[in-house]
Amino acid sequence: LAKTTQPISMDSYEGQEVNITCSHNNIATNDYITWYQQFPSQGPRFIIQGYKTKVTNEVASLFIPADRKSSTLSLPRVSLSDTAVYYCLVGDKYNFNKFYFGSGTKLNVKP
């Protein structure tokens, strides 16, 4: 099972772009990379998922290099409401019981 490594915490200021990198050296061929966001007292919420290159949606971008051993979640122009814990997960999206949450990255956005 591919384990992930993320920074424990990050600080940013409102309006800045934030990039959170996740390392997953043992990623398997069928594995996808998924990111979740969690606010206090709430369940995690899906942000974005990708397999290779770049994926973009209305809230974030996900950059995955060719070797797929790492990935970067990019949040454009963060606001105070983006303060949350961000989890990177790696696994076969068709067998979600093999997705494991790590400890995540606590993003603190300052005014």
Place this chain on the structure above:
Amino acid sequence: EAGVAQSPRYKIIEKRQSVAFWCNPISGHATLYWYQQILGQGPKLLIQFQNNGVVDDSQLPKDRFSAERLKGVDSTLKIQPAKLEDSAVYLCASRDILRGDTGELFFGEGSRLTVL
């Protein structure tokens, strides 16, 4: 579309007592998960159901935890007897695995358990 419903939101019990948590997934979602999230940690998968069958319960402490999903819709997670280390948020999630186009899990708000 209604989200994943969980109850109760908060529960305080003494150690060795029992507790039950209920989850109603999003309508039509065949796959249901229970996670345990201890303060400061990421969610840990306890059990996964596909309809009313168990797919994976390898991390469920079966001596004290049990879960069921009798009719393939809502589910109950029970702890008996509770220990101090069971204090955590119990999260329920569901997924429409038949579509499977994103693999997105939909989580409820969780049930916070405090064992004294």
